[in-house]
Amino acid sequence: MKYTTKAAEKSAVKITIKFDGEEWKAALTKAYTQNKHKFAVNGFRKGKAPKNVIEHAYGKGVFYEDALNLLFNENYGKILDKEEKKFTVVGEPELSVDKLEDDGVTLVAVVPVKPEVKISSYKGMKIQQFAYTVKDEEIDAEVSRVLERNARKVAVEGRAAQNGDIANIDFVGTVDGVKFDGGEAQGFDLTLGSGQFIPGFEDQVVGMNVGEEKDVNVTFPENYQAAELKGKAAVFAVKLNSLQAKELPELTDEFIKDATGSETVEEYKAKTKERLEKQAERRANDATENSILDAIAENTEVVIPQAMIDREIDGLVQKFEYQLMYQGLKLQEYLDFLKMTMADFRKQYEEQATKNVKSQLIISEIIKAEAIEATEEEVDAKVAEQAASVEKSFEDYKKGMDPRQFDYIRSDIVITKLFDFLKANNEMYVEESK
Secondary structure (H helix, E strand, O other), X not given: OEEEEEEEXXXXXXXXXXXXXXXXXXXXXXXXXXXXXXXXXXXXXOOOOOHHHHHHHHOHHHHHHHHHHHHHHHHHHHHHHHOOXXXXXXXXXXXXXXXXXXXXXXXXXXEEEOOOOEEOOOOOOEEEEEEEOOOHHXXXXXXHHHHHHOOEEEEOOOOOOOOOOEEEEEEEEEEOOEEEEEEEEEEEEEEOOOOOOOOOHHHHHOOOOOOOEEEEEEEOOOOOOOHHHOOOEEEEEEEEEEEEEEEOOOOOHHHHHHHHOOOOHHHHHHHHHHHHHHHHHHHHHHHHHHHHHHHHHOOEEOOOOHHHHHHHHHHHHHHHHHHHHHOOOOHHHHHHHHOOOHHHHHHOOHHHHHHHHHHHHHHHHHHHHOOOOOXXXXXXXXXXXXXXXXXXXXXXXXXXXXXXXXXXXXXXXXHHHHHHHHHHOOEEEEEEEO
């Protein structure tokens, strides 16, 4: 077997593999041995017919496909091992037969590979660094949410519906006088002002009295999920069955202790502020890192193989699927509801997946160029932190660790050092954001 490699278009490599006549003959014999039991020939028990008899009965090329697959599968991996320093395969090969004769065969495999990344600049740039400040209003909003969660519902009598009320309604929706899927319900609890229904619906329920019936006229948004309803005018026949209002508890130290475990309202606010500040710090750090990568990406040339983008889309779709599972939903049910195909659903992730892959390639390239790595001392320090957090000794905790945990720690250290390096080597300006 002899082979050659040559760069192809769109971050691919063309591998041409040549086999001589003896190798081809041996592959055909092996294919016959492995598959002869599949053929029935008159005068022979199944699996006992000679190779030439089967070829005469079924055609000379009856074993060609199996023999070609044998040759490729037995040699493709070996070729990749030999060429691992030259290129990294990132997807399945496109295989074709260039020559097929008794004196030998030639196979051609075009394989997507990790692309060359040309970064014109990743130092000396002016890049925005984000910062988020926790406002007193945010802390007050958290307190309000605690009160809301512990509110009790009381029946409303003697007045019309208003925002904040829980309206129990029956409704039937029609478009051009025809009912549509999902447009009808009885005994539905709707919190007025919540924005749960399409714009205009809740506003028209406000002012209704218990027992009153009314036609609510609305227009579905142009971006509504059901294609057949986008931009359509609809009429909902609504009946208000009952009204309830939320009665908030009094904000006292005793209430806060029962509801949150904090001893006082002030202690809860202090803990809330600390938690929100940590969230703001993480959010600002993520935004800053994205800002850095976006700036570098503008100075980067790379042709990304579709195989890498498809793999990233796989991950994004799977993540969304897991989120649906937590809500008790299945992805196919979700797509059926939206009347969307899986292909169209995946297409939505194309842009984000392309950006993600480009960022990953940029990160990998700079780490390699700057020889950024995690030392054993740095890894041990992280392991010690984790051991302390679960009140175990360093030695016992380290012994019980999975190799993948070490890989994760090393990766986390390297990424942290990378962004520290990029922040230090670029002009970062802070623009405080809300």
